[in-house]
Every structure is written in C-alpha cells, then in structure tokens.
Amino acid sequence: MLRGLTGAGLGKLESTEQFIELAAKYGFEAVDIDALALVENHSIDGARELLAKHGLVVGSIGLPVEWRGSEERFRADLPKLTQAAAAAAALGCTSCCTYVLPSTDLNAAHFMALATRRLRTCAQILGAYGIRLGLEFVGPHHLRTRWNHPFIWTVEETLDWIDAIGESNVGLLYDSYHWYTNGLTAADIEKLRPEQIVHVHINDAPDVPVEDVLDNGRVYPGEGVIDLAGFLQALVKIGYKGAVSQEILTATPPTDSPERLVQRSKAGFDKVYAAAGL
Amino acid sequence: MLRGLTGAGLGKLESTEQFIELAAKYGFEAVDIDALALVENHSIDGARELLAKHGLVVGSIGLPVEWRGSEERFRADLPKLTQAAAAAAALGCTSCCTYVLPSTDLNAAHFMALATRRLRTCAQILGAYGIRLGLEFVGPHHLRTRWNHPFIWTVEETLDWIDAIGESNVGLLYDSYHWYTNGLTAADIEKLRPEQIVHVHINDAPDVPVEDVLDNGRVYPGEGVIDLAGFLQALVKIGYKGAVSQEILTATPPTDSPERLVQRSKAGFDKVYAAAGL
Amino acid sequence: MLRGLTGAGLGKLESTEQFIELAAKYGFEAVDIDALALVENHSIDGARELLAKHGLVVGSIGLPVEWRGSEERFRADLPKLTQAAAAAAALGCTSCCTYVLPSTDLNAAHFMALATRRLRTCAQILGAYGIRLGLEFVGPHHLRTRWNHPFIWTVEETLDWIDAIGESNVGLLYDSYHWYTNGLTAADIEKLRPEQIVHVHINDAPDVPVEDVLDNGRVYPGEGVIDLAGFLQALVKIGYKGAVSQEILTATPPTDSPERLVQRSKAGFDKVYAAAGL
C-alpha cells in the first residue's frame, strides 16, 4: 500500500510542484492532485517526467463534476470530466473520488435517483479511460442530522448504492475516519474483496466520544485514538494494494510551513505503519 | 385505446373465466389478469383461444415479485417472474406493472437504491420477453405521510427514477386518480412521449377536497369529479394506443353482482369516452 | 416531417452560414451541421438566433468519434463528444448519427464486441444531454464484399445490435437508399415504432439493377427510381416526426453553384412530398 498525501493538512502550499517535491522528499509514494491542471501546465510528457523523477504516482483525482445540484450544472461539468479522465489516464492514475454527505435538504429518495443516474454517467465516462470511481461514505454523527433528511453513511448502504449505480468500475473510498465514526472494526474490512475499494484515506481522531467527532476535527495519523494499525492490517489482509492518502480536514488551517507539516505527516505514517508491521 | 378492466371494483368474481366472459359481454377489449394462472389452467393454446374467442387481449399483468421487503424474498420471487413473463409473452401481453407507495418507514435513500437495483433486474427479465415494466406513481395525500419518510409520488420524480433504473423498457403506469391527486392537467400528459406510458388506469374521485381523497375511496368513471374526458383526450393526442383499465379500490367491497358491476363500468366508460369524443 | 439538408450534394459551400441561408431561402426546415463549430463561431445565443432567424432547426450532428480504429483514438475523441453534445443540446438538437459499413477486414465478431462497447459509451454521453444516437445501416451490395468479412447491413441485424448496445437512446438512421438496396418495402417500415428511428436520410437511385447501385452513385430525390412517396408515407404512418435530410454522395462533386443545387433539391422534395400527399 502506497503512502499518499492530499493537500489537506499541509497548510498553504505554493504550488502542485512544491507539493510533489515535499511529498517525495519525505518518502511518500502517491499524491492526490489535479491531473488535468498538471498536464495543462507541463504537457503529458512533462507531467509524467515530473512524477517519475520524484518516484510518485497520482493516487486519485477528485471528481470534477457537481452531481449534487442542478441538471444544467451537471451537464456543464461533463466536458471537464472527459478531459480530466484523459489526463489522469495519461499519467497512469486509475482512481477518481467523490464524497457523499449523510443528510440532505432534498427529498432523499428523489435525490438518490438523480445521483444514481448522474454518478453512473460519470462512471461510464471514467470507465472509458480505465479509471474507477470511488464513493466516500461520511461517518461523523453531526452531519447525519445537519440537513433535514437522512441520506446514507454506512458501508452496506454505500455498497447497495454501488449496486444500484450498476457499473463495474465503482467502489468505495474507504477513510479510516468514517470507519471509526461508523463504529466499525477490522472484521468489517475483512468482509470486503479488494476490488471493492478504489482508494483509501487515513486520518486520526481526537480523544472525544465518537458521537462528538467532527468532520473537520481531524488529527494526523498516530496522534489520535483510531486503531490505524488494525485498519491498515485489515486492508493488507484482503489484498488492497493502492494508495493510502492522508486528508487532514480542520476548522482552521494549520499555520506551520508545508515542509514542517509534511514532516509531521511522515512521522505519523512511520508510527502507524510500524505499528501495523508494514 | 382499449377499454380495459381489472378485477378491482367487480365484486366477488367466481373465476378468471367469468371475468373474461363478462368483460367481453359488455364490450371491453382488455383484461388485466394473472397470465400465468390462465396458462397453467388452460395451456398456452387454450388460453389464447379463450381470449381470442372473447375478442380480448391481456392489458397488463401484475409484477409477481415483492421488491419492497427482504433480499431473500426478492430472490425467491424471481423464478415466478420468468414464468409469468413467459406466459404473458405467449398471450401477446407486453405490459407488467407495480405501484410505488409515496412514503416509507425505511431510510428513503437506501430503499431507493435497493428498489432501483431490484426493479432493474425485474425489467431485465421482462425485457427478455418483450414485456415492459410500468411504475405507478401514487398521488393521494394521506399516503404521503402515512409512513415516516417521504418517498416519491410525482410524475417527474418517477421519470427521474426510471432514468436511474436505466432500462429502456420501463415507463409509467398512468392512473387518472394519481393524475388528479397530483393536481395535474392535460398539458402535463401532453409533455410525454407515448412510449413513456406502459399502461393506463382510469378511476374517478368523489367530490371532496383533493387533499382528502383516499386511495381506497375511488368511484366508477363518470361518477365523480375528475376530468376524465380531458385525461383521455390528452392520451389520444400524444398517441397512446394501449389499454385503459378501470381499478376501483374501495374500503369495503361492492355488494352488487359482478355482472351488475361490469354493466355499471360499461356505462361509465360509455360516458367518459363519449365526452372525450372517442 | 421536416425537410432537411446535409451539405452532401450541394457542391462547394463557402460556409455554414451560406448553407443556412440557402436552406432557409428554399423552404428547408432542418440542416445537419456541426453544432459545436457553429456555437464556437457565434456563441450559443448567436447560433440560436441565427437558426431562429432562418426558421431552421439542427436535424442531426455527426458523431465526432472514430469508433472503428484504435482504442487510443477512440479515447482521444471523447472530450470532443461531450463538447459537441453540449453544443447540440444548447441548440435543441436531439440527434447524432454515425454509419456502419457492411464489411470489415477485422475479425467481425471481435470488432462487433469493440464497437458495441464504444458506441454504448457514446450513447451514454449523448444521453446525458438528451441526445439520441442513430446508427445508419448501409445497403449497397458492392460494400458487403468490399472488405474481407461480412459485418451487418440489414434493419433486423441493426436492431439486434441496438439491443446489444443496450441504451434506450439508440435507434436507426433510416436512409431511403439503404432501404432500397436492402430490397425493403413500406411494410418493413410500418413494423417499426417511431421512437426506433432517430433520423432519416432521403436519396434516390439511378435506374440500374439494384445489385449494381453504388453507395456514391446517388441522385436527387425524384430523379431516380426509388419509391420515395411510399417511403415517406410509411414514415408518416408510423408517426415519425423528425427531419428527413438529403445526402447526395457522388463519385465526383457536382459543379453547379450551391444555390442551383439547393434549388434542384427543393424541386426534388416538392415532387416526392407531393407524390406522398404531404
């Protein structure tokens, strides 16, 4: 499993190029970036060389389509998706992810129908480029009642939704933070087949009651109370081989320099990978 | 458009054979029956002859699959669906319908995902036999809050769901009762293409405020306040050519003889078809 | 049914703007053009106004994806498809077409599998914009053995392929030339439902044995031997309401001025529409 970083939790990064350099300098193997922007700035060959030179792969790109709003907005974003997919594929990236909020002000059933059709279209486009779509279930309790109607937040519900979407290249973005806030164990991961997991996020949680864990109250791996060793071991056990990317969402951005924050991230990965025997 | 009958509203019918005889005697052209039972009792050739002798076609069969409950139950019903589809196809029937309750005690989003996948499977099996699946949106207001969470009840929501199911042989069962309780007009029907309508139900409503109309408070066509002439004209205008079947759901069954009730139904059809200029 | 034109058979058109003016001047109602180019040159609003001012709609756009070659080429064309679909949808066009050659040098079964998957992807993208994909079966006998292995050229085969593609927005591009070279009659059209036809081409054939009719030996409607009145009447009978576009493919381009050729086209339409009683 590749040590990965997203920009979240790294403070005020100057550029993707700085992100790539710091990630490489501290031993990371994957970065979750905007592949299309990198290709537009460096050309395909230039982007490939930049990544190769730093020994990095692209862990995942974000889904550049707003599937939660109007039909007009959804349609308007699809050309961008084909371009992003082409760029990601050119860089060897096979994962594209989006998150799913656990409640909604819309009629939940109708929104589920719309979202099913829209994410299917996204998956079909991504599939043409050999890219998979990862859906991130979101566990923190406060978000389940943040909007009027419950949507979905458990692994089972998300897997059922993936079946409803009905494309073979859709799976889970599995985040340790949502695993923890859903009250899950290693055994829950071990029930999965590795191809059901498109991408993994790793984050830690502060020592507060699980019901009080806030989505933007995350801490660096190894600095909190989540059994990240158990999380990683379970992923290894089922055969997951992709990237494990840190994504530290916080209420206020960290003020340390990006380099200090990447160093801190490395320390966190060192600690939890060691605890997992990796 | 074929004048059609379901058994609902015809009192205590002794048998499907009696139903067929009475329907034919009073000028109906389609009956919504259990095609599989008819084939099992008469053989395919016998059932075809019985219908042909009476100048009747099968308007639609009911979906013989419980898609609202457990996965076990759903799976257990699928063999019956293949048999029912084979029987219906053998009799020339190309329509199979189910209704959609407008609220649910389940998590509405999760139920929508499960139902999407299950009805897709039903549509796929029906499609192998050239049969279409009609989804009946259900309008009466009291049912929208009968269970804890809103599900869907409008035409637009149902069409969006049909898109989410994603099979070309799924469309609407359009019931005048649900058209009325949704506050729709002829213009709403005229927005549709005929192939979006799999089957039509015709029923009338008592003269009470539309919010108080009960699902099982239906009256015979022409005996109530729904603009059935406008309803029928709009269907003709867009080119719908299938059956229009009466389905009188009432709190207590009518006590008249089936023959009297079929006669009464005929009078209702005569009245509203004449008003529509058909 | 709208009188439509493609550029084929109109000689050396200077520009799309000229094409639009001439089409309008001679009473045509639809033009088959590159919607994306028009939008890029005039903006969406400008293109809409240009068409509206001339009383024209876009009959169909061509599929801007090479699905017959390498996977790389196919992928590279998809961003263009999303852009073209967005432009066409913005102009109210709901039809996009491609043709299918009746023989191939590739392994026919393998090519069918590849083409099925690729055209499904195209249909899925078009479907997101409310656009349908029309497949044009190609009848001339000489092309059936032009390459090593037979592919498909009949209506039935094409409808079976459409089922294999499995998207509800795929149908036929029905060209009178291929109807004629397949030896079909009005009765064959009357077996179809109107939604199975995405677009129509109208062309005439010279008075030579049907086996000797060449794909690029077409003549203007009414100048040849095809029963175009019967063709049009059958389309009307089943309820087809879209564009009927002329597409005169010839071995050498006509040398008359575009205006003379549009006039000649008008005379042809006048003749065959009158013969059809339209």
Place this chain on the structure above:
Amino acid sequence: MLRGLTGAGLGKLESTEQFIELAAKYGFEAVDIDALALVENHSIDGARELLAKHGLVVGSIGLPVEWRGSEERFRADLPKLTQAAAAAAALGCTSCCTYVLPSTDLNAAHFMALATRRLRTCAQILGAYGIRLGLEFVGPHHLRTRWNHPFIWTVEETLDWIDAIGESNVGLLYDSYHWYTNGLTAADIEKLRPEQIVHVHINDAPDVPVEDVLDNGRVYPGEGVIDLAGFLQALVKIGYKGAVSQEILTATPPTDSPERLVQRSKAGFDKVYAAAGL
C-alpha cells in the same frame, strides 16, 4: 485453490451421489455438478448436508440456457436459469459457466450482437443471486475453421467481449487446455486481476504439435506436455482462490471404473500441485 472435478473423464458415473463420494474419498474439494438437480432430489437442506458431510463445495454449475440458437429456445430456458441460480446460491456456489466456440456458420458480427444481449440477460439473472458468469474461450486450432466464419478464441477478445456484455459479474473460465492451444505463458495469466477469473479448468495435452491438439483429445493432468506447474503458480501469484476442475474430454469414453479414474485424477493433481509447490 480447490482441487475440483467435473464428471468428464470419470467414465460411467452411476449418480451424482457416487460422484460426490468418490471426489471426497480421493481428496477433492470441489465438484462441478447440476445444483438444481441435487436440490430437487435432496431438498436444499439435504443437499447442503450431503456436501458438508463430504467436505465439498460446488465449484461451478453449467449455464442451463441455449444462447446459441433461436430466440424462442433462449426465452424458454430462462425460467430454468432462475431456478438453477436459486439452487446454486442456496448451496453457496457463486460460479456458472459456458463455453464459446471459435467459429460459426452464422454471420459472426450478428451472432456476436445476439450473444452479447443474451449472455447479458443471463448475467443479470445470475447476478441477482450473487453468482458470476464465466466464459470459456476455446483454443484448439481445428475448431477455429470448423465452421465458416471465425468467431473469437483469445483471452483479449474474450475480455473485450466481457466489456461489451457490460455486467460486472462476468469473467473468464480459464482452462489450461485453451491457454496451451493459444500459445500463452504464465506472464499472460499474471496480467490478469483475480476477479477476472470466474473458474478454472485443468487438463493436459498429448505430445503432438500444438496445431494438431484436438479439443476432445485431452489427457489427465501430469500425463501430458502442458506446463501445469507454471499455470497453477501464475494463478496463485495473482491471487486466484477458487476451484481448479479437471474436465477430460475424449473421443471415446474411458472404460475404467469411475473409482479407478478418480484415483488416476488424484495422482495427476498430486503430481502437478507438487510440481507447482502447492
């Protein structure tokens, strides 16, 4: 990987019960049988107990649908498929297989379209029961020209077809005999993800030029020239964990007793598993 047997190559078995007993007696772990027949004869609970008592699982069932002939025949077989799938699922079997002949007297492109649609329907029904569909590519050279037109026989072509079918539960039945007659190596297996393989057959080939290997000229594992150790090692390496079932097709049936033939099969498995270090 489970040591598995089909009935092919075991002579004149008296019954499925005898097959089960002999398989268990000689250390096999999986049997490829007719799950529906077993359930009909023993009830679900009885069949489960019979298998459990002998320490056996059902490796795979055969697809009980004739998808190569008429549409009528195809439809007529679907009810049987739902029953077979229900029975297989009840016994914990998740694999159902069919073979693909490498040439055809039909128009190859049209047959590919029909077969794509029909096998999709089969996969959809099987998927409702959690069962996967395995397609067996067939390599022997003589069959590639046995009928008029080439169909498909390579792994790549079959994977492309699986993409065209477009259901996530379709994969390969990988038979060492077809691997060998296609001239493939361990590296070709190592390119696959384990979920692309639904089931595995193991057979050996006589020492004749590969072009002369006959489909019904198979010999027991370890008695021929195929590098079965390399075959098994590659499967292990990619993570395949299912059954590996022997299927000895011969021109004339072996005359030894079933028990002698199962013993001989065991000796073959012992030899090649040992050579593979398993």
